[in-house]
Amino acid sequence: MASDFKDTSTAGNQSGRKHQYKTETYDVVVCGGGLAGFCAAVASARHGARTCLVQDRPVFGGNSSSEVRVTPHGAGAFHVYAKETGIISELTIEERARNHEPIFENGWTNSVWDMTMYDMAQQTENLTFYLNTSIFDVRMANERRIASVVGYVANAELELELIADVFVDCTGDGIVADRAGCEWRMGSEGREEFNEPHAPLQASGDVMGNSIHFKTKDIGYPAPFTAPDWAAKLDNPDFFYKQGRKPNDIRGGYWWIEIGVPWHTIYESEDIRHELTRYVLGIWDWMKNKDPLTKELAANHAIDWIGQVPGKRESRRIMGQYLMTEHDPINRTVFEDEIAYGGWFLDLHTPGGLHAPTSEHASSEGYSETTEYAVKSYCGPYGIPLRSTIAKDVDNLMMAGRNISVTHAALGTVRVMATTALIGQAVGTSAAIALRKGLALADVPSEAIREVKQTLLRDGCFLLNTTNEDELDLARNARVTASSQAAVSGAEVKEELRASGELGHHDELLRQRKGQWIAISEGVLNRVSVCVTNQSDTPQIVVAKIIPVDHIWDYRSEANPALATTELEIMPGTYQWIDWDVQLSEADGLKLGSYVRLDLLANPYIAWHCGDGIVPGHTCAYEMGSSKMRRDWNGPTRSFRVEPAQHAYSPEHVISGVTRPYHFTNLWRSDANEELPQWLELQWEEQQSIRQIELTFPGNILWEYHGYAPFHHDPQCPKDYRIEAEQQGTWVQVLAVKGNYQRHCRHTLEKAIQTKKLRIVIDATNGDPSAAIYEVRCYQT
Known part of the structure; x- marks a missing residue:
């Protein structure tokens, strides 16, 4: 400089x-x-x-x-x-x-x-x-x-x-x-320019508006609030409950406190800021003093913060x-x-915001996930x-x-x-x-x-259509082995739920078709099973299908022709394991190193229960409409069993070139029944000179950012690990790390090591019983 x-x-x-x-x-x-x-x-x-x-x-x-x-x-x-x-x-x-x-x-x-x-x-x-x-x-x-x-x-x-x-x-x-x-x-392009389904018929200067937010705090005793005279006067419950501005939580968090046109979002930003401030105070006055649905809940809550820098969308x-x-x-x-x-979905907010007849479409529809708008916007x-x-x-x-x-x-x-x-x-x-x-x-x-x-x-990013092809990455030419590897036999149901007989979650009901992704690593799939409840008094029939899918975000209801279809008869009763002898092999189209999706078609009397915890790389979805599926709830693993167990976490995955579940799990995961430490080993035919080692661990990619708690260290992420190199027949430690919680870790050694074998030894995770790694890279410099 x-x-x-x-x-x-x-x-x-x-x-x-x-x-x-x-x-x-x-x-x-x-x-x-x-x-x-x-x-x-x-x-x-x-x-x-x-x-x-x-x-x-x-x-x-x-x-x-x-x-x-x-x-x-x-x-x-x-x-x-x-x-x-x-x-x-x-x-x-x-x-x-x-x-x-x-x-x-x-x-x-x-x-x-x-x-x-x-x-x-x-x-x-x-x-x-x-x-x-x-x-x-x-x-x-x-x-x-x-x-x-x-x-x-x-x-x-x-x-x-x-x-x-x-x-x-x-x-x-x-x-x-x-x-x-x-x-x-x-502004907004008209429909005729690009024939975009979400575009208005006529072009206009309309843009999405600016927002400010507020936060409240429960102080433990009554907290009075009197709005100033210049605050917005809001007395009509329809403004909130029929126009997509429902005050869902007393703590705040309302994106819909938004105003744009008729003001210019650049030149008149200060006018918008003042108008938004008026509305924040008026909204809290409504919630605190007028709304019969919220004023008791808000009794001990006080305004803790009001933003004064408008967040601009467009x-x-x-x-x-x-x-x-x-x-x-x-x-x-x-x-x-x-x-x-x-x-993110095609989220176009209503021009005018608080001054418009209704709020953003998804909100005004009550965030229903199966409307025509929701389907075309996903x-x-x-x-x-x-x-x-x-x-x-x-x-x-x-x-x-x-x-x-x-x-x-x-x-x-x-x-x-x-x-x-x-x-x-x-x-x-x-x-x-x-x-x-x-x-x-x-x-x-x-x-x-x-x-x-x-x-x-x-550098740790992910791209949909690119894999690691770095010629300088020495790991790509290594033979990879490990101390153990986990197998997927399924996802069991919590014992306490089975004992209670109650549904674990309302999303378990088969109101729509639901699907569970299953990674296939063996040449056969003999049996699949699901745990379900029949809430009716009569036997029910549920159509089941096994469909090959291209990847975990392949949301086509009929992604490819089904490998197998059957009708499952389910008697009245709770938490029953229903078996399906599918007897599939590679000759039937079963493809190793890929996913199939186990689908149960709609029957509102039947609940397909969630598993106890999430099996890495095994997600689920449901049909939202127009033969399109979407993530179900927060992406749990539904209950299932497979025979034989699928060895879906082989050590070779650390050089697959992909660092998250996609076309397959792409993860090495040790057997949870084997105690830590567990190790992953890279071996070359010729001696290598290695100075830099780069590791990508699991953790913090399942949900978005705010889905994680304070002081969060992802349980799957290795906490304490060592890197060892074989020197003259003896394993020599070249690096040790303690207290890690980051996903992407890059280590440059003081000097290059000469070796044919390298090990990553995981001594402790942040809570998970299995050691796991998505990718290992090695470089000379």
């Missing part, structure tokens, strides 16, 4: 105007420190680019920060094992491990999250950052190239000019791109090399330049192309966040923060690679996309 500092104050003249100017030069400047910008800057710096991150607020995180307190959502909210990994995963795992506070919903983020991000920024080499700094000008070298951006540091009377080779606009509002003269869109969208439309997430378009993925996981992050009008500008090149309809799913964090990491990585290789940004999707994708995978 080069820096030129000039102080224009007059010595000895205290009444004179004091203004300071500072000029600095970097490889990459990232403008905007929300999750997209933060991940872009960290990724760029980690890959050797001298990077500056500029944020206009005093903390990182944008809408996720303690100032706004929107819970980061993403694909994990709707798809089991789809939680975002990479830098965002490092952050969320660390925050949950450090924080005493539950993340109930919006409004519950505290400063531990801010400090987790600040700590990472401080520890990242090659990264400089400026907080409280607003970009107000862009200076062009020519009509297609930015020379510098200029910002003002609040409370410092400092004007800051930042010169760079590459700029990344993560401002949300697209401030840099706008000042640089880029084409952008704002404004400018910068036109890039490719414009994503709604058809891409709905149809899961496969992009050659895929660099991230999403999986999507993903789907890929996102790099071209949508490269500005088409300026040669050295990229975007990450809600301002990337998408239509209004597509933004409904792409905009959520965990998704934009993945985009940010990919953009920062791509920028650094482009600079290192001397490539124009526009050429990266065609000339360096393989390196970008392979780098993202190595």
